[in-house]
Amino acid sequence: MAQGWLAEGAGIQAEGEHRLIPLSESAPGSEEPRYEGHALVERPSLERGPMHWRERLPPLLLTAFEPHLPTAHEVQGDVLLVKLEPEVEPHAGTIAEAMLAQFSHVRVVCVDRGVTGPFRIRDVQVIAARGDDTSTVTQVKEHGLAYTLDPSKAYFSARLSGERQIAMDAIQQHHKRLQRRLVVYDPYAGVGPNLGLPLDGGVVESAVVGDLNAEAIPFMEANLSHIIARSAFPEARLEVRVGDGRAWRHDGTLLGQADVLFVNLPHEGLDHLDDLIPLLAEDALVIGWAVIERDEEAEVAQHLTACFAAAGRDVTVDVQATKGFSTTRTMVRLVVLATTGS
Ligand SMILES: C[S@@+](CC[C@H](N)C(=O)[O-])C[C@H]1O[C@@H](n2cnc3c(N)ncnc32)[C@H](O)[C@@H]1O
Missing domain, CATH: 3.40.50.150 (Vaccinia Virus protein VP39)
Known part of the structure; x- marks a missing residue:
């Protein structure tokens, strides 16, 4: 990395017991004895995915609704809760799919319409799920302790x-x-x-x-x-x-x-x-x-x-x-x- 030989953004790959470190264009070739006995192999590179879920939206949607897209969300266990402005509610499904694609640990994406009533329960609606399990029951880890909860039933x-x-x-x-x-x-x-x-x-x-x-x-x-x-x-x-x-x-x-x-x-x-x-x-x-x-x-x-x-x-x-x-x-x-x- 110090020499500029690391191909940044290409990702380190695993192959059996080996790690494959991607080399940049400026790294020396195999004829040079600089890699201290490590083998040089050729593999397709793993390009880094989008850095933000927004980059996964269709470009037209992104340009038309950029100011109304959510800038924050909350994750409880594997349930993601996001507040949506009315302008982007019709595109809730597309937004949720982009979030699922971005956050591999999220199982369910829900629209969060805020807390209501004396129990301070969120008005939550599931808009997309990874697989068939659309339950909002989840487990949250906090300070090393586990809490099972359902954001649609009780405040957390x-x-x-x-x-x-x-x-x-x-x-x-x-x-x-x-x-x-x-x-x-x-x-x-x-x-x-x-x-x-x-x-x-x-x-x-x-x-x-x-x-x-x-x-x-x-x-x-x-x-x-x-x-x-x-x-x-x-x-x-x-x-x-x-x-x-x-x-x-x-x-x-x-x-x-x-x-x-x-x-x-x-x-x-x-x-x-x-x-x-x-x-x-x-x-x-x-x-x-x-x-x-x-x-x-x-x-x-x-x-x-x-x-x-x-x-x-x-x-x-x-x-x-x-x-x-x-x-x-x-x-x-x-x-x-x-x-x-x-
Ligand atoms: C702000 S939440 C706090 C919950 C919890 N302590 C936490 O930090 O996650 C307030 C809780 O009080 C409950 N609550 C509201 N009014 C109450 C009352 N009069 N007596 C007992 N619980 C009540 C609600 O159902 C809610 O779970």
Whole structure:
């Protein structure tokens, strides 16, 4: 490569136990003893395919619709989800075939018409598949853990994987502080990704997880049971509940127990806090996410402090913007350490 002898873009080939390295026009011929005993052979070159799925579209479609073609997509396991502008919806099939040809690990391409309703489920329609299996059930690997899920039935976003690592770091600190395994509640758990890392790391004594969406429950239960079985603490207890997270306060067995509480309901979770605070142990960590108006982090921190104070709790509150949500709104991560006031 340093000598300019590598034919760039032609691809290295395998032949039995050998690797064939493509030589450029400027590489010396076989008469020169420069290849240290390696044989020179002639084979047809493997040309590199298109670098982008767009290059696989019919040229007329590409020029006519370029400004409307999708610039992003999300892959969950082997399911690709793509949002389409109305102008290119009639060409969804051609676009999907180009994507299937480009991404060899993708099995199904779906149009994603966005999340709807209280369960935040995507309106998903399969437009092309490799082979006969058009199911949207898939397996996602995140931080080395596997989650089986169906984006058409229960909420999941691969974009939040960084948030889950940050949550795990906060939980580990809390675990060190309390010097024991933790009781963790996740009333808005979806298919369970918030609990994956803490369970796998063996810092959880018992986990209570739930969701209002009954279709999320079998995925959540299977995913977390599977993780526990292979974890650093396979004796961890898992309790799964279907229903409204706000109703947990009416079950006396759940009150005052949670060392860690996830509040992962970004559009209304802040309004659920009064119902959730009674679930907390004396020294508890609350990790939540909320969509708020831009630059209102300080107001949200004040609101949280007031909510907890009204329930007789002292808190330290950290509100951090995680990503732009729209021009006016932003997603924040809330980390609250709540103790019982003296
Ligand atoms: C933003 S998703 C988060 C899911 C999961 N924690 C994750 O990170 O993938 C919110 C979840 O809360 C559920 N949900 C909505 N309202 C609820 C309620 N009142 N009680 C319990 N779950 C609810 C939805 O079905 C959805 O699965």
